[in-house]
Amino acid sequence: MNKTARVALVALLCIGAAACSKKQEVKPQPQPEPQPTTQPAPESNKYTPADLDTDACLRQRVVYFDFDKTEIKPEFQQIMACHAKYLQDRPESHVRLEGNTDERGTREYNLGLGERRGNAVSDALQANGGSASQIEVISYGKEKPVCREHNEDCWSKNRRVEIVYTAK
Amino acid sequence: MPNLKSLFALAVLCLAALVAGPAGAQALNVDIVGGVKTATPIVVVPFAQNGAPLPTDVADVIRNDFNRSGKFRALARSEIVESPSRGADIKFATWRLLKQDYITVGRISDAGGGLLRVEYELWDVNKQQSLLAQAFTAPAGDLRGVAHQIADQIYEKITGVRGAFWTRIAYITAVGLGNNTTYSLIVADSDGYNPQVVARSRESLLSPSWSPDGTKIAYVSFESGNSQVYVQDITTGSRQLVAAHKKGINGAPAWSPDGSKLAVSLSFVGNPEIFVIDMASRHETRLTNSLSIDTEPTWSADGQSLYFTSDRSGRPQIYQMSATGGSPTRISFEGQNNANADVSFDGKLIAMVQGNGNVYRIAIMDRSLGGQVRFISPGPIDDSPSFAPNASMLLYAATEGRRGVLYAVSADGQVRQRLVLSDGDVREPAWGPYRKR
Numbered sequence: 001m002n003k004t005a006r007v008a009l010v011a012l013l014c015i016g017a018a019a020c021s022k023k024q025e026v027k028p029q030p031q032p033e034p035q036p037t038t039q040p041a042p043e044s045n046k047y048t049p050a051d052l053d054t055d056a057c058l059r060q061r062v063v064y065f066d067f068d069k070t071e072i073k074p075e076f077q078q079i080m081a082c083h084a085k086y087l088q089d090r091p092e093s094h095v096r097l098e099g100n101t102d103e104r105g106t107r108e109y110n111l112g113l114g115e116r117r118g119n120a121v122s123d124a125l126q127a128n129g130g131s132a133s134q135i136e137v138i139s140y141g142k143e144k145p146v147c148r149e150h151n152e153d154c155w156s157k158n159r160r161v162e163i164v165y166t167a168k
Numbered sequence: 169m170p171n172l173k174s175l176f177a178l179a180v181l182c183l184a185a186l187v188a189g190p191a192g193a194q195a196l197n198v199d200i201v202g203g204v205k206t207a208t209p210i211v212v213v214p215f216a217q218n219g220a221p222l223p224t225d226v227a228d229v230i231r232n233d234f235n236r237s238g239k240f241r242a243l244a245r246s247e248i249v250e251s252p253s254r255g256a257d258i259k260f261a262t263w264r265l266l267k268q269d270y271i272t273v274g275r276i277s278d279a280g281g282g283l284l285r286v287e288y289e290l291w292d293v294n295k296q297q298s299l300l301a302q303a304f305t306a307p308a309g310d311l312r313g314v315a316h317q318i319a320d321q322i323y324e325k326i327t328g329v330r331g332a333f334w335t336r337i338a339y340i341t342a343v344g345l346g347n348n349t350t351y352s353l354i355v356a357d358s359d360g361y362n363p364q365v366v367a368r369s370r371e372s373l374l375s376p377s378w379s380p381d382g383t384k385i386a387y388v389s390f391e392s393g394n395s396q397v398y399v400q401d402i403t404t405g406s407r408q409l410v411a412a413h414k415k416g417i418n419g420a421p422a423w424s425p426d427g428s429k430l431a432v433s434l435s436f437v438g439n440p441e442i443f444v445i446d447m448a449s450r451h452e453t454r455l456t457n458s459l460s461i462d463t464e465p466t467w468s469a470d471g472q473s474l475y476f477t478s479d480r481s482g483r484p485q486i487y488q489m490s491a492t493g494g495s496p497t498r499i500s501f502e503g504q505n506n507a508n509a510d511v512s513f514d515g516k517l518i519a520m521v522q523g524n525g526n527v528y529r530i531a532i533m534d535r536s537l538g539g540q541v542r543f544i545s546p547g548p549i550d551d552s553p554s555f556a557p558n559a560s561m562l563l564y565a566a567t568e569g570r571r572g573v574l575y576a577v578s579a580d581g582q583v584r585q586r587l588v589l590s591d592g593d594v595r596e597p598a599w600g601p602y603r604k605r
Contacts, residue, residue: 068483103567104528106508106521106551107374107596108420108433109477109484111395112440112461115417138394139417143372148570150549 046089047082049168057082061163063121064156067102070116072124080121083163084128091131094167097121099139102155107141114139121161136166207241208269208326210234214245215274215286216253222276222308226286229315230272230322232359233333236585237323237560238578243268255289255298263293270299272322279305286314290322300325312361317605332556333358336600337563338366338376338385339574343592353387355402358556358576358599360587366402377421377430378600385598386410386421386430397421397432399447410445411452420463424491425471431455433463433476442476444491455493464508467491469515475499477507486520500533502541508552512559517579519544519553519562530564532579544581554599555579563597 052058063076072080087093099114099121118137126132147154212227212234227245234240243266252258253275263271274288283305290300300321304314313334320331335358343350351373356363367373371390378385379399386399397418400407411418416435423430430445434452440463442456456462460480467474474491477484481498483505489496500506503522510519515535522531522541530545530553549567556562561578572595574587587594 103549104526105484105505105523106464106477108463109461109479109507111417111419112433112435112463112479115435115440116461137416140372140390143374143390150567 047086049090049093051086052165052168055082058086063117063161063163065117065159065161067104067155067159068113070113070120072120077124080124081128084125084130087125087130087134090168091134092167093165094134094136095125096164096166097135097137098144098162098164099137099141100144100158100160100162101142102158103142103145103150104155105142107143110141111139112141114141117159117161121163207239209243209267210240210270210272210322210326211243211248211263211266211268212272213248213251213253213274215276215288216251217276219278222284222311224308224311224315226274226276226311226315226318227272229312229359230319233316233319233331234323236359236576236578236583237333238580238583239323239327239560255291255301258291260291260293260296268293270322270326272318274318282307284308284311286311286318288318290325312357316357316359329560330558330602332558332560332599332602334603335557336382336603337554338378338598338600339563339565339594340373340376340387340596341592341594342372342572353385353400355385355600360574364402366405367398367400367407374596375420376596376598377423378598379423380425380427380601382601382603386423388419388421395419397430399430410447410450416440417463420465422466424467425469431465431467431474431476433465442474442489453493455489455491456496466509466511468511469513475509475511475518477509484523486518499539501539503531506531510553510555510562512555513557514559517555517559519555519564521551521553530562530577532581542581544577544579545575545584552596552598554597556599557602563599565595565597 057078060079097118099118101110101113115137118139122135122137125135145158147157212230214227231242234242250259250262252273254273258271271291271293272288277285279285285303285305287303289298291298302321306314316334319333323331336355337358338355341352341354351369352365353367353373353376354363355366369389369391374388376385376387384399384401386397388395389398395418396409397411398407399410411432413434413436417440418434420433421430428447430447432443432445433440434443439459440461441454442462442465444453444455458480460478462476462478464477465474472491473488475486475488478487484507485498486500486506486509487496488499503524505523506520508521518533520531521528527547528549529543529547530550531541531543533539533541545564550564552565554563559579561576563574563576566573566575572593574594574597576585
């Protein structure tokens with residue numbers, strides 16, 4: 001989603017609503033002193049449950065992995081950051097990280113591999129400000145494939161961690 | 169705490185009663201691929217019988233057992249030109265001409281009280297000598313069991329190795345797609361007949377492991393959301409939750425040979441480690457300590473050591489360690505990775521899944537031959553090798569198209585029999601122990 005579309009969407013959401021005090025990712029408002037990262041985000045910058053359905057970053061809830069790997073690839077770092085911010089903004093929120101693998105290898109070993117991937121996402125969320133108490137990791141190994149063909153295209157879709165919000 | 173535990177156990181029991189339905193009616197198709205020219209030729213003459221037709225062709229069940237074993241080649245029924253039913257009636261010249269080494273004849277009669285009397289004789293064709301003459305009394309519904317016991321006796325008489333046809337197997341089926349999938353833990357005869365549903369769940373079931381006395385099966389269920397290890401009595405259906413840490417994996421149960429302990433893989437400590445649960449006290453003892461995935465434990469026949477899968481060297485490999493803990497020794501060095509070991513009763517053979525590239529095949533390591541490895545399955549996605557109690561055959565899971573199927577394969581890899589469920593996916597086979605008569 002590009003910037004204009006995002007602004008438009010936020011604007012649309014806010015039409016006629018008194019509750020327009022939501023976070024605005026694009027935030028063009030001039031800040032008196034720009035000391036960004038260390039400063040706690042102002043109240044208006046906090047995520048709300050509605051953002052889970054509308055925010056382009058938060059709507060991405062699947063992290064994909066390379067074969068036999070548990071490292072989080074650079075293209076998913078942004079997703080880690082926004083979900084971590086959500087967890088930070090909403091201390092009452094809670095996520096279940098569901099680790100999955102492709103079909104290669106034995107079932108029990110893949111349970112371990114799926115858990116390792118879930119833990120990698122958990123670590124990344126915590127490194128970005130999420131709290132361990134808000135995160136639960138579960139591994140399904142190769143028990144819950146989203147694709148059932150025997151080829152790399154399919155396998156790459158199955159090697160994933162799904163971020164499931166159990167409390168918003 | 170104990171109160172809470174027993175309350176939970178009660179709830180689980182109720183759930184078990186709900187989910188474990190009556191026996192499944194699905195039958196497994198039997199399909200033999202391959203064969204051995206060097207196998208011993210034997211003829212099993214259709215058993216003579218008076219009265220109403222019986223539900224089971226006893227001679228046919230015995231013939232199929234023999235053919236599946238790879239050790240025998242049973243003469244096809246269409247080539248059985250004479251039908252003697254007792255030794256005195258056998259014309260040995262006929263069977264010598266057909267190049268048969270052994271002949272089995274038999275007869276079934278009414279024993280009264282709804283029971284049948286099944287008598288059989290085994291003769292050496294060349295020596296014209298009686299080798300066995302036995303009788304069984306059983307209800308008509310148990311004729312398959314009688315046939316398997318006859319096959320076992322003949323197998324042992326000729327090969328000197330105890331037969332394992334009269335045994336049971338356990339496996340998991342998944343029927344339906346996506347959220348509508350039903351998983352079942354099933355127990356069947358060694359040839360796939362008489363399948364009985366032991367447990368049913370809307371979530372994944374895996375890793376069935378037989379107790380050494382054949383009365384219970386430990387397995388993993390995701391029915392609570394996370395993996396948990398249950399032990400279920402297969403006749404009463406009652407079951408107990410034995411590993412249910414809230415955090416992490418509770419998986420890979422394996423009974424010790426004396427039935428007193430269950431080895432499992434638990435990851436509540438942060439990563440999967442091998443633990444041993446004492447079944448009487450439920451005390452958990454941790455055996456491994458590494459940052460790797462340590463799982464799929466299996467016991468040596470003497471109960472002194474455990475084999476397990478670990479990726480502490482980078483890729484999964486098979487390790488051996490004392491059953492009381494200590495430093496593990498890596499034993500698999502061929503292939504890119506090896507996992508899910510199963511050990512023969514005499515400890516000589518270790519079956520495992522060997523992965524090379526995208527091909528996963530069942531490999532057997534012969535420890536008496538310095539760890540030499542040979543493949544007994546073609547791949548590409550084979551899993552879960554499980555030895556018969558006499559190590560003459562194994563079961564394993566394969567994937568064909570989108571479905572899982574089971575194969576029984578002779579330990580030399582020469583004869584494979586496919587067991588195909590008519591609908592759905594079959595996986596996770598486990599060959600049960602010898603049965604007590």
